[in-house]
Amino acid sequence: MTDISKLGEFGLIHRLTKDIKSQNASTHYGVGDDCAVLHYPDSEVLITSDMLMEGVHFDLTYITMEQLGYKAAMVNISDIFAMNGDPRQLIVSIAVDKRFSVENIDEFYKGLREACEKWGVDIVGGDTTSTRTGLAISITCIGEAAKENIVYRNGAKETDIICVSGDLGAAYMGLQLLEREKNVYYEQYDALTKKVKEAKKSGNQENLAALNNDLKALNDFRPDFAGREYLLDRQIKPEARGDVIRQLRDANIRPTAMMDISDGLSSELLHICHQSHCGCRIYEKNIPIDYQTAVMAEEMNLNVTTCALNGGEDYELLFTVPIGDHDKIEAMEGVKQIGYITKESLGAMLITRDNNEFEITAQGWNPLRE
Amino acid sequence: MTDISKLGEFGLIHRLTKDIKSQNASTHYGVGDDCAVLHYPDSEVLITSDMLMEGVHFDLTYITMEQLGYKAAMVNISDIFAMNGDPRQLIVSIAVDKRFSVENIDEFYKGLREACEKWGVDIVGGDTTSTRTGLAISITCIGEAAKENIVYRNGAKETDIICVSGDLGAAYMGLQLLEREKNVYYEQYDALTKKVKEAKKSGNQENLAALNNDLKALNDFRPDFAGREYLLDRQIKPEARGDVIRQLRDANIRPTAMMDISDGLSSELLHICHQSHCGCRIYEKNIPIDYQTAVMAEEMNLNVTTCALNGGEDYELLFTVPIGDHDKIEAMEGVKQIGYITKESLGAMLITRDNNEFEITAQGWNPLRE
Numbered sequence: 001m002t003d004i005s006k007l008g009e010f011g012l013i014h015r016l017t018k019d020i021k022s023q024n025a026s027t028h029y030g031v032g033d034d035c036a037v038l039h040y041p042d043s044e045v046l047i048t049s050d051m052l053m054e055g056v057h058f059d060l061t062y063i064t065m066e067q068l069g070y071k072a073a074m075v076n077i078s079d080i081f082a083m084n085g086d087p088r089q090l091i092v093s094i095a096v097d098k099r100f101s102v103e104n105i106d107e108f109y110k111g112l113r114e115a116c117e118k119w120g121v122d123i124v125g126g127d128t129t130s131t132r133t134g135l136a137i138s139i140t141c142i143g144e145a146a147k148e149n150i151v152y153r154n155g156a157k158e159t160d161i162i163c164v165s166g167d168l169g170a171a172y173m174g175l176q177l178l179e180r181e182k183n184v185y186y187e188q189y190d191a192l193t194k195k196v197k198e199a200k201k202s203g204n205q206e207n208l209a210a211l212n213n214d215l216k217a218l219n220d221f222r223p224d225f226a227g228r229e230y231l232l233d234r235q236i237k238p239e240a241r242g243d244v245i246r247q248l249r250d251a252n253i254r255p256t257a258m259m260d261i262s263d264g265l266s267s268e269l270l271h272i273c274h275q276s277h278c279g280c281r282i283y284e285k286n287i288p289i290d291y292q293t294a295v296m297a298e299e300m301n302l303n304v305t306t307c308a309l310n311g312g313e314d315y316e317l318l319f320t321v322p323i324g325d326h327d328k329i330e331a332m333e334g335v336k337q338i339g340y341i342t343k344e345s346l347g348a349m350l351i352t353r354d355n356n357e358f359e360i361t362a363q364g365w366n367p368l369r370e
Numbered sequence: 371m372t373d374i375s376k377l378g379e380f381g382l383i384h385r386l387t388k389d390i391k392s393q394n395a396s397t398h399y400g401v402g403d404d405c406a407v408l409h410y411p412d413s414e415v416l417i418t419s420d421m422l423m424e425g426v427h428f429d430l431t432y433i434t435m436e437q438l439g440y441k442a443a444m445v446n447i448s449d450i451f452a453m454n455g456d457p458r459q460l461i462v463s464i465a466v467d468k469r470f471s472v473e474n475i476d477e478f479y480k481g482l483r484e485a486c487e488k489w490g491v492d493i494v495g496g497d498t499t500s501t502r503t504g505l506a507i508s509i510t511c512i513g514e515a516a517k518e519n520i521v522y523r524n525g526a527k528e529t530d531i532i533c534v535s536g537d538l539g540a541a542y543m544g545l546q547l548l549e550r551e552k553n554v555y556y557e558q559y560d561a562l563t564k565k566v567k568e569a570k571k572s573g574n575q576e577n578l579a580a581l582n583n584d585l586k587a588l589n590d591f592r593p594d595f596a597g598r599e600y601l602l603d604r605q606i607k608p609e610a611r612g613d614v615i616r617q618l619r620d621a622n623i624r625p626t627a628m629m630d631i632s633d634g635l636s637s638e639l640l641h642i643c644h645q646s647h648c649g650c651r652i653y654e655k656n657i658p659i660d661y662q663t664a665v666m667a668e669e670m671n672l673n674v675t676t677c678a679l680n681g682g683e684d685y686e687l688l689f690t691v692p693i694g695d696h697d698k699i700e701a702m703e704g705v706k707q708i709g710y711i712t713k714e715s716l717g718a719m720l721i722t723r724d725n726n727e728f729e730i731t732a733q734g735w736n737p738l739r740e
Contacts, residue, residue, distance in 0.1 A: 035453045038415040038416075040410050042411070044409055045415060046406070047495065048404060049461045049508070049510055080404075093420070125418070126419055127421045129423065130423070130426050131506070143405070
């Protein structure tokens with residue numbers, strides 16, 4: 001492993017960016033000066049930025065540096081699609097503490113590049129620096145869209161149909177699964193180290209040797225993810241739904257409002273209702289949920305609808321379309337109609353399977369709430 | 371003080387951004403959706419991004435949250451000027467731990483806004499989140515420039531004159547001063563707490579009471595900054611040199627290469643030489659140094675030229691102009707000609723006051739070096 005201090009900031013930047021080739025005509029100048037230079041004469045420039053902090057947004061016992069790079073890029077690319085734009089450039093800032101080697105940063109960039117290549121995005125700049133403790137990542141993504149094609153959160157109209165791509169709650173169940181397996185490991189580890197202490201005290205050498213062997217064997221601990229791969233993938237390798245954006249364009253559908261689901265369906269629905277000055281009615285039976293999500297929720301004694309409503313990080317698209325587009329959406333693979341937009345005075349309501357009505361409240365992920 | 375968890379992410383964002391009014395025609399849509407929407411039909415878009423981490427880039431015992439907001443915005447605005455651009459928008463990401471109150475974030479934004487108002491910059495988005503420990507800030511600044519006006523680092527030509535705005539080394543001396551006063555405080559504090567411990571051990575109540583009074587009096591410790599205000603200002607409240615950019619435009623001077631001095635003069639000179647494939651000769655006697663910087667260096671037994679060459683954070687402009695502009699620059703207030711560009715094979719040289727030649731090496735601030 002190579003110590004980062006051997007390269008220094010400029011050596012590291014050179015290593016990370018020397019092979020980058022720009023793919024977009026809008027990228028005039030990338031890494032290497034005080035600013036990147038972009039050119040957007042015929043369209044609007046979309047910009048979004050996200051900060052990811054170790055211990056809050058990710059846990060390096062669950063996710064590799066490569067996966068983290070991929071995810072960090074994808075969740076920002078997702079925000080560009082959520083405006084009906086096309087992602088073009090990425091600016092990457094990363095601050096590392098002394099635990100990290102040059103190779104760790106290489107892996108992070110490998111993941112970044114994979115995500116960027118998937119959607120034709122150029123890495124055009126950023127900052128590489130150090131932190132006292134913990135890994136900090138800040139990504140800015142730049143995209144473009146013709147003015148008339150941009151979809152905001154505030155355009156939903158009464159009678160519009162509410163649609164969701166893919167399925168919901170899986171990323172959240174993936175996280176639950178990861179935390180469960182981490183706990184299983186630490187329970188075994190804690191129990192063993194306690195026994196080792198006792199054996200040391202009592203001087204039982206034979207027992208101590210056996211216990212130390214058990215501890216060594218624990219290094220081979222493999223979490224039990226069999227049959228749960230989809231949930232893990234959804235948590236660790238989210239995909240921005242540019243494919244859905246293309247489908248909508250091909251079908252000549254222009255959503256009236258749209259956003260990506262990062263904090264949870266209920267939270268995002270309330271954003272659209274609030275900004276569009278409308279209400280909504282969504283139907284529990286229509287919320288798309290994968291089989292593995294349902295099984296896992298059952299196993300963990302969680303209400304699967306609650307998971308789908310409030311679990312974050314699915315990065316699916318939530319959008320509204322005029323009622324006239326009903327048949328086109330119906331014909332579309334992987335998009336579900338979950339309800340419709342109402343007058344603001346009717347509130348945001350969930351209709352359960354047994355026909356009860358509940359007001360939707362935002363209980364999604366909020367890093368600044370206790 | 372208001373607990374941030376009372377407001378949550380969206381409440382906090384609303385509080386911070388509700389009064390923001392856009393000033394620029396290029397700002398089509400600011401805070402409130404998945405992306406900000408900008409419009410640059412007739413110019414190039416300049417983008418720069420910087421990450422500032424507590425304990426690495428700033429120390430909250432030296433700088434208030436308001437000053438930090440001002441500085442974080444200014445150093446990014448400075449990068450836009452360094453390309454001969456005009457700053458237009460700012461995206462602000464901040465991650466705080468439990469020490470921070472809503473009022474702390476208000477103060478940070480107050481400083482941000484002051485810097486932005488100074489240069490007509492709109493705050494158009496960002497991220498507000500939490501961190502396990504420490505304050506993390508990431509700022510992205512967007513600006514514009516006509517293609518033919520952009521000044522890169524790579525355009526310096528043989529015989530060009532090398533110029534520097536303002537004076538150098540003061541921000542570094544300001545930091546030395548702050549650290550010295552912090553040490554004075556902690557030395558007194560440590561000595562007193564040691565004596566308190568001893569008094570407790572020996573049971574000397576009278577002595578203990580006197581010592582506790584001394585400890586209380588230490589709360590009123592005021593660092594000795596008299597006559598050093600300029601150095602502090604340079605460290606804590608740096609100014610982006612947009613005024614120099616305007617002077618240059620008014621005088622019809624277009625630099626051939628330019629950057630801002632954030633890591634130190636020698637480091638930045640080497641960037642220009644490296645990217646322009648040239649060498650340089652600069653003269654020690656021409657490096658602009660303020661009187662306070664010189665006095666302070668003397669007092670601390672530091673070589674003032676070394677401080678000016680390698681001290682970072684001055685945010686002055688370093689630029690090269692064709693030799694034909696010599697008289698125009700000469701007539702300019704606050705800009706010094708420090709040397710000239712040579713053939714690459716001649717290297718980057720400093721000519722000392724006693725006419726010795728030294729090769730310039732980058733010893734400026736590098737957060738990833740030990």
